[in-house]
Amino acid sequence: METPVKEPKYKLPKESLRVGVIGDIIFDAIILLIFGGLFVFDYLFVWPAWIGIVLLILFIVFVPFGVIGYFATVIDHRNWRYDMDEEYVQLRQGAWFQKDQLIPVTKIQSVETKQGPLLRKYKLRKVEIETMAGEYSIPGLPEKEAYALRNEIAAYAKAKEEDD
Amino acid sequence: METKRYHPAIMLFGIVKAIKGWIVPLIIVTIFNSADNWWGKYAGYIVLAIILLSILHDILKWFFEKYATDDYAFHLYSGIFTKSSRTVPYEKIQSVTKHKKLMHRLLGLSAIKFETGSQEQAVEFQVLRKAEADRLEQLAKQEAVPTQEAAVIEEELDEFTAEAPQPKVKDRFIHFKPTKKELIKASFTSLSFLIIPPLLVSFLLKADIFFDWSDVRQYLPLLKVWWITGIGLLILIVLSMLIGMWRILQKYGNYELATDDNHIYIRTGLLDESSFSIRKDRVQGIEIAQPLLHRFLGLAKIKLITTGALDLSEDTEEINSLYPYFPLKRAYTLLAEILPEYKVKRNMAKLEPKVLVYRTMQPSIIWLIVTITLFFWRPEVLGFEITWWIAAIVLFCFIELYRYLDFKHTQYVISEKFFQIKSGAFTTTTFVTKRNKMIEIASMQNPLQRWLGLATITSINRAKPVLHNKIKDIPAAEAARFYAWFYQRTEDVRRQ
Known part of the structure; x- marks a missing residue:
C-alpha cells in the first residue's frame, strides 16, 4: 500500500576516498612509529622478556587489521549514499x-560544514547535521556541493512542527 | 515587567541541605577521628569550611538571582560575577512537576519545575509560595489552551486565587484513586517486604560492635522452644509486611490520576507530595511493562513517555509512571479513557518461525566465555567443586529459554498512525507511539539477515535521554513498509 x-x-x-585512504595511511604510520619506538626501547633498556612477546603478539594482530582497514575504507566509500528532499534526509x-x-x-537543529587540512588539500568539506537524536556527518563533498547541501537543508529545516 | 527575588526560604533550604549532606562526614572526622597526622587534625575545620562556604554561596545566590514573567516567557537572571539571563517561552514547556517535601508543606511552600526539552535544562524553582507556584503553572498553561477557550482560563484563574488547596476545575475528572484493598495488593506485589530479612541479617552480622556473639550464645537454646521461635518468626513477618505496606502507602496512599480536556494530572506521595501535569498532545508515547510477578498476577505498569525528566531531584521518584499495579484489562481501558487518541492494539504481528531456529542456533558468546573459564578455573563453592559440564548445560538451557521467551514475546504493529512493539524475555514491555511523535528511524540488515530476508528497525522518540526502540529480525518487506510508512509521516504532522 x-x-x-x-x-x-x-x-x-x-x-x-583518497582522503580516507591517506587518513588510514597516516594512522597506520603513527601506530607503526609507536611500535617501532617501543621495540627500540625494549632493545635498549633490556625490558623483561614478556613485554617483548606481548609487543610481538600485538604487532602480529595489528597487521591484518591494518590491511582490512584499507578494504573497509574502500567498501564504505563505495556504499555511502545520501539524498534529501523537502521533507527528509536519507543516509x-x-x-x-x-x-x-x-x-x-523539521527535526534538524543545525547544519555545519567543516574542513581539516587533508580535506582542504582536495577542496572537500564535511557536512555535519545535528538533530534532536544525535549527530550525523557526510564525510567529504566538493566544497560547492557541501555549501549547496548545507543551504538547502537549512532552508528546509526552517519549517517547524507544532510540537517543537 | 517586575523582576522578583526567589523566596528567602531558599536560603533555609540551602542550609538544611548543606548540613544534611555533610553532617556524617563532620561527625566522622571530629568524634570518631583518632588519626595523628596533620590531615586528621584539620579535617574537621575543612568540612566545617565547606559547609559554611556552601551556605554563603546560597545566600549570595539569593541576592543575585532573580526571575520575571510576562505574557510569553520566563526570564531568569543569574550569576554572581558573570551575569547571565535566559528567556524560556511558555510554548516550549513540555510538562510541569510540582513537589512538596515535608519541609515545604510545613512552611506552606512548593517547588516547581518546568521541563522544556530533551537537551535544554529545565526551569526550576526550588522554593516558592504556593500561590506563586500556582500562578506560574497557570501562566505556563495559558499557551496550551486555544484562544477561544480563554474565558475558561479566567474562570480557572479566579478559582486558583481563591485559597482552595486543590483547585476544583469543573471539567477535571478523577480516573483513578487506589482503594485500601488495592494498596494492600500493591504492597504484596511490590515485594518490598522481602528486603527486610536480608537487611536484618546484615545488620546483625555487623552489630557485633555493640555486643559480643559469645554472650549471645547462651540464649541460643531458647530457639529450640517452638513457641519462642514461632513468635519470633511471626513478629519478623508482621514487621516486614508493615514496613512494606508503609513504603507503598508513602508512595501511593494519596495517589490520584485525573484529566481534563487538554491535560493529564498525576499526584503522588503521602508526606512528600509530588504532582505532575502534561498536555495530552505532548505525550510522546506509552510504555506498558509487565515484570515476571506482574505477569503472574495479571498486573501492569504504565508509563507515559515525555520529553523532560520527571523527577524533581535525585531523591524523588519519577512520577511519569502511572499507578504501577493496574490489572492489565483496567490498564487498557484507563489508557483509552485518558489518552483516547492512542489506540493500543491487542493483536500484534509475530516474528516468523525461522527466526527462532536461527536464533537458537546462534553460538552464545556469554556461554562460551563462562564454559571456557569454568573448564580451566574450576572454582569451589561451599566446599563443592562445580562440575564444569553441568554448569555449562544449565547455562545453555537458560540461554535457550531466554531466547525462546524473547522470541515468543516479540511482536509489532505498524498501523496507519501508530507504531507498537512488544519485547522482553522475562519483563515484557509494550511501547506505543504515534508516527508524528517519532523523530527519526533507521533500518539495518546484516549478512545473515539478508540471506534470511530479515531486517532490524529502530525508532527514535523524544525523551530525556532520547529513546531508541529496536525490533530485530522482522521480515525485510515489513522493514521496507515501515520505512515507506515513516516517509508518509508529513501527512499527520501539523506545521507551524
Missing part, C-alpha cells in the same frame, strides 16, 4: 552491515 521510498542516489566523490551506510536512516528535516 505504501509506495517504497526512493533509494538515496548521491555518492561520495572520488577525492573523498545509507555499509555493504555487509547496511544501515538506512530517515531523518525528517
